Amino acid sequence: MTRQRDPEARRxxxxxxxxxxxxxxxxxDTTIGAIAERAGVSAALVIKYxxxxxxxxxxxxxxxxxxxxxxxxxxxxxxQHMVLHVLAVQQGEARDPILRIAFSRxxxxxxxQARADFKTSVVDGLAARLSGPDRALRAELAVGVLLGLxxxxxxxxxxxxxxxxxxxxxxxxxxLLDPLLLPA
Amino acid sequence: MTRQRDPEARRxxxxxxxxxxxxxxxxxDTTIGAIAERAGVSAALVIKYxxxxxxxxxxxxxxxxxxxxxxxxxxxxxxQHMVLHVLAVQQGEARDPILRIAFSRxxxxxxxQARADFKTSVVDGLAARLSGPDRALRAELAVGVLLGLxxxxxxxxxxxxxxxxxxxxxxxxxxLLDPLLLPA
Numbered sequence: 281m282t283r284q285r286d287p288e289a290r291r292x293x294x295x296x297x298x299x300x301x302x303x304x305x306x307x308x309d310t311t312i313g314a315i316a317e318r319a320g321v322s323a324a325l326v327i328k329y330x331x332x333x334x335x336x337x338x339x340x341x342x343x344x345x346x347x348x349x350x351x352x353x354x355x356x357x358x359x360q361h362m363v364l365h366v367l368a369v370q371q372g373e374a375r376d377p378i379l380r381i382a383f384s385r386x387x388x389x390x391x392x393q394a395r396a397d398f399k400t401s402v403v404d405g406l407a408a409r410l411s412g413p414d415r416a417l418r419a420e421l422a423v424g425v426l427l428g429l430x431x432x433x434x435x436x437x438x439x440x441x442x443x444x445x446x447x448x449x450x451x452x453x454x455x456l457l458d459p460l461l462l463p464a
Numbered sequence: 465m466t467r468q469r470d471p472e473a474r475r476x477x478x479x480x481x482x483x484x485x486x487x488x489x490x491x492x493d494t495t496i497g498a499i500a501e502r503a504g505v506s507a508a509l510v511i512k513y514x515x516x517x518x519x520x521x522x523x524x525x526x527x528x529x530x531x532x533x534x535x536x537x538x539x540x541x542x543x544q545h546m547v548l549h550v551l552a553v554q555q556g557e558a559r560d561p562i563l564r565i566a567f568s569r570x571x572x573x574x575x576x577q578a579r580a581d582f583k584t585s586v587v588d589g590l591a592a593r594l595s596g597p598d599r600a601l602r603a604e605l606a607v608g609v610l611l612g613l614x615x616x617x618x619x620x621x622x623x624x625x626x627x628x629x630x631x632x633x634x635x636x637x638x639x640l641l642d643p644l645l646l647p648a
Contacts, residue, residue: 306488399621417624420616421636427620428612432604436611437583440601452605456640 293319294326298340307337341394347401350426355409359457360450366426367446370433412463422460429453477503478510482524491521525578531585534610539593543641544634550610551630554617596647606644613637 297318301310312333316323330336346369353361407419429449432438441449481502485494496517500507514520530553537545591603613633616622625633 304490395619395621398619403620403622414624417628417636420620420622420625421640423620424612424616424622424625425609425640426612427615428608428610431611431615432608435579435582436587436604436607437579438587438604438608440598441604441608444601452601455643456605456609459639 290319290321290325291329294321294329294336295340298330298336302337302340307333312336338393341397343394343398343401347405350402351405351409355461358409358461359454362422362426362457363429363450363453364446366429367433367449370430410461418460422457425453425456425460474503474505474509475513478505478513478520479524482514482520486521486524491517496520522577525581527578527582527585531589534586535589535593539645542593542645543638546606546610546641547613547634547637548630550613551617551633554614594645602644606641609637609640609644 294315297315300318301315310333312323312326315336316326319326326336330339350362350365351358403416403419403423406423407415410418412418432441444452478499481499484502485499494517496507496510499520500510503510510520514523534546534549535542587600587603587607590606591599594602596602616625628636
């Protein structure tokens with residue numbers, strides 16, 4: 281890791297390092313010192329920016345920012361926007377909320393916090409955008425389709441999918457998502 | 465862990481313990497001794513049944529058995545069968561191939577082996593069952609839908625989904641899966 285001089289760059293480096301470490305080790309085995317070393321900063325700076333380990337964990341496993349970005353489109357364009365968003369986050373693997381929610385299973389009770397936050401931010405946030413019957417269920421199913429897309433991109437050698445252009449991926453996913461999102 | 469006397473039960477206990485340990489710790493940090501302790505057997509018995517750590521890892525991260533069970537239905541009933549299969553494996557979390565493929569990311573190059581095996585067994589196995597254009601892509605998309613269902617059940621508090629009966633879940637997923645599986 282190269283040493284970062286700019287405060288914002290150092291903040292980002294610390295968050296990236298925390299995601300990396302919490303994503304690969306149990307909470308108890310993850311130290312502020314290891315995160316600081318990976319970020320190329322001092323442990324004191326990590327504490328100055330983010331407080332203690334618990335607070336840093338909660339920051340890393342918060343989905344509020346993801347949800348705001350994921351849902352930032354009018355309803356009739358939402359399926360396209362969400363698919364393109366999943367494709368975009370996939371390019372910066374460390375920020376992928378799908379991997380974070382998967383890895384949060386390692387963290388026992390803290391994983392439950394992360395899953396509750398994902399539910400509130402992403403699933404309930406989407407349901408609030410929908411109208412018509414079964415909004416909560418339709419939001420869950422649509423999030424499931426997106427989680428599946430993320431899983432294909434991140435974890436499966438989906439060669440045919442990854443050969444598609446983003447617009448072609450959107451064209452394949454709209455028939456899956458639009459019936460869930462748009463009023464019948 | 466209670467001590468298992470029956471050979472088949474001990475074999476199952478060892479595999480369950482191996483899935484648990486490899487799912488939570490890096491390959492280098494996982495020992496035959498820890499797996500044996502969790503299974504309530506001796507390390508010597510683990511080696512007798514499964515060989516060395518590498519062989520045990522490959523056994524745990526093989527998807528051939530999952531794929532055979534997942535795809536064991538005629539094409540016109542396959543969407544229903546696969547959805548019910550995902551619901552069923554979800555009841556025995558340790559055997560869930562979705563969690564295994566997610567956790568395999570921790571294992572670096574060994575994770576790549578697991579993903580290649582998942583692709584060959586599950587994705588290519590499904591594609592071989594399909595006819596018509598874009599079979600490889602349609603198989604990937606269908607597997608993605610199922611991975612998404614598994615992710616909803618395992619990692620998201622999908623309250624509306626989990627209130628459904630299995631038949632109701634099938635009814636919700638057939639419109640997503642059948643257009644991908646059945647010839648147009």
